[in-house]
Amino acid sequence: MTEARVERRLAAILAADVAGYSRLMGIDEEGTLSALKAYRRELIDPKIAEHRGRIVKTTGDGALVEFASAVDAVRCALDLQRDTAARNADIPDDRRIEFRIGINVGDIINDEGDLYGDGVNVAARIESLAEPGMVCLSDSAYQQIRGKLSLDVADMGEKSLKNIAQPVRV
Amino acid sequence: MTEARVERRLAAILAADVAGYSRLMGIDEEGTLSALKAYRRELIDPKIAEHRGRIVKTTGDGALVEFASAVDAVRCALDLQRDTAARNADIPDDRRIEFRIGINVGDIINDEGDLYGDGVNVAARIESLAEPGMVCLSDSAYQQIRGKLSLDVADMGEKSLKNIAQPVRV
Numbered sequence: 001m002t003e004a005r006v007e008r009r010l011a012a013i014l015a016a017d018v019a020g021y022s023r024l025m026g027i028d029e030e031g032t033l034s035a036l037k038a039y040r041r042e043l044i045d046p047k048i049a050e051h052r053g054r055i056v057k058t059t060g061d062g063a064l065v066e067f068a069s070a071v072d073a074v075r076c077a078l079d080l081q082r083d084t085a086a087r088n089a090d091i092p093d094d095r096r097i098e099f100r101i102g103i104n105v106g107d108i109i110n111d112e113g114d115l116y117g118d119g120v121n122v123a124a125r126i127e128s129l130a131e132p133g134m135v136c137l138s139d140s141a142y143q144q145i146r147g148k149l150s151l152d153v154a155d156m157g158e159k160s161l162k163n164i165a166q167p168v169r170v
Numbered sequence: 171m172t173e174a175r176v177e178r179r180l181a182a183i184l185a186a187d188v189a190g191y192s193r194l195m196g197i198d199e200e201g202t203l204s205a206l207k208a209y210r211r212e213l214i215d216p217k218i219a220e221h222r223g224r225i226v227k228t229t230g231d232g233a234l235v236e237f238a239s240a241v242d243a244v245r246c247a248l249d250l251q252r253d254t255a256a257r258n259a260d261i262p263d264d265r266r267i268e269f270r271i272g273i274n275v276g277d278i279i280n281d282e283g284d285l286y287g288d289g290v291n292v293a294a295r296i297e298s299l300a301e302p303g304m305v306c307l308s309d310s311a312y313q314q315i316r317g318k319l320s321l322d323v324a325d326m327g328e329k330s331l332k333n334i335a336q337p338v339r340v
Contacts, residue, residue, distance in 0.1 A: 008239035069178035
């Protein structure tokens with residue numbers, strides 16, 4: 001074996017972003033940033049830690065999180081969406097911060113803490129299919145939680161995702 | 171949270187056993203045992219280590235192995251079957267040791283090194299569907315290697331497995 005072997009592992013990848021981030025920043029830049037920071041400190045980071053997730057990277061309004069278990073990833077996403085909805089109850093519609101979340105299970109490549117591979121790309125693509133406040137699961141994520149969590153799920157059928165060779169059931 | 175949280179993780183589970191073990195033992199008990207021990211020492215254990223697998227348990231003629239990556243698990247299984255076929259070339263048909271291998275991807279429960287859950291049971295069940303010298307993959311394992319390894323695969327369709335609630339595509 002002369003080929004250098006890359007380190008692969010199965011992981012549940014959670015991709016999240018803020019729905020209407022540009023619009024919110026347009027209305028109130030400093031207020032939105034400060035609300036987002038409070039969300040991370042008080043809600044998001046503790047929830048991710050509770051469910052044994054690892055934040056791989058964050059962007060302005062998004063995050064990529066790795067979980068060893070799909071069940072943990074979905075529990076974390078549902079907790080986050082439920083708690084966000086509770087926080088939003090007293091906030092005017094146009095100032096609400098709502099998250100879109102996508103979760104995929106993939107055999108990903110780990111290179112010095114960063115993750116690569118289709119499994120990561122699919123998570124980001126299906127996240128963009130989620131309605132604000134909702135969680136989208138790929139079929140490979142759903143297969144791993146079926147029968148282990150009781151959920152209301154809707155089948156969105158097969159979707160062709162940009163730059164992904166095979167259609168993915170969502 | 172008062173509920174004790176079990177430790178879950180995504181893993182590729184490889185189940186293997188010797189085809190016709192009882193028959194082989196009936197023909198030559200000591201010779202079969204000694205051949206099996208040589209297989210483990212010279213072929214199986216080194217291959218599993220090379221592909222970063224962890225032997226969870228062994229029985230008389232079987233083994234359960236955990237891999238962090240489905241790609242690693244399938245590479246390991248194909249290497250084992252290829253090398254076994256090469257060793258068998260000079261051995262009379264009725265004395266050949268051939269393995270059946272099943273691989274599944276599951277969100278399994280890890281309790282002090284032992285593994286539990288449907289993911290483990292499915293691997294054992296699909297292993298019993300494999301012809302001697304062949305590897306059976308569940309759909310959830312196949313999804314994770316599709317496009318990453320070039321293989322000859324045949325779709326065996328959906329199978330109802332004993333004590334498993336949902337049919338599994340193999």
